[in-house]
Amino acid sequence: MEISYTHAQSQRVLKQRNLLIVTTVGLSILSAILLLVTATRDREVVLQPVLHSPLSVSSAGVSREYLELITRDVAVLTLDRSPSNLEYWMKSVLEITAPSAQGRVRADLMKIVNEQRGSSIAQFFTIQTMEIDPKNLWSTVTGDLHTIVGNKVIAKDRRTFRFNWQYSGLSLKLVGFGMVTTGKERDQ
Template sequence: MEAQVAYTRLRSTIRQRNMLAIAGLILCLGTVLQSYMLMTRQERVILTPTLRSDAAMTADAPSAEYLEQTTRDVASLFLNRHPHNLSYFRDNILRLAHPTSHGEIEAALIATERRLLATKSSTVFYPSEIFVDPVGLHSEIRGELHTYLGPDRVKSKRAIYAADWRYGSMRLWLEDFYPITADEAEASTAPLLQRGEVPQ
């Protein structure tokens, strides 16, 4: 009787040992596989070489650096216009336009395109200063706007443009881009002014 009990206990102990051994082997294999994946994983880093520092997006507002870069890009798309690149620039601007402003912005772009085609003119903008207000979702850019008829420059002027933005679901949308006067500008002449801190 005692031998039978001892045999039963031995079988139970062996079964438990085998289960623990299998569990340990599974854990060991999992650790090895995880280590292999970590060692061979390729990291993807998105680089923006034109930014002066890291750009960040929070649920409340874009960073000043990101708004500065986007303002510069939008100004380039709006103001560096040539009869050969009108449709390309229009398509890229409309990707940034908020749905509620899409039709109005598209109509303004088409009107500008017709004028440039009719006069066979082109424009080039040289930015010099950018003001951003991430909290108020407003930015301004100053620079020189040159107008050309063929290869000849026929007009140059200092110009200021403002951009209004909408921010939601971690995405920045363009609502409007328009010329303003120095009296209407919110910025002084500093290259980058930030009114208020971005909420953390």
């Protein structure tokens, strides 16, 4: 009787072990499939709050709406400056600049900071039109660049500025920006 009881107990333990092995193999296969699906799927991050609707950024590329909103904000950041906010202005522009372009952009910004420091010249930009190219990662803004000395507006010129971008992972970074010069502006 003791032998049959031991045999039945051993059979029950073997069934439990086999069931545990089958469950472990099944869960391992399921984990591998989920890992593969996760690794090959485009990632998205939902950005909130945005003006009129939710906006997402995908690893598949930059959406036109996102590039337009970023261009608008970066145009205001880069083109609105006064002697009292030069350090903040330069730090903010460098924070959104791609690491590969920071040296060149920093040198250009330092020239502006050194020219404008201690003066009473400020400027602000009002956007009139914008052109966006999400495939080639560039955008242009056209508008009025207002120059102020003291508290008097001394100039209001229609200008176009181009912004070049780099997209890596889920991060859009500024590579460079500058004024677009036409033949008429070069002649002056």
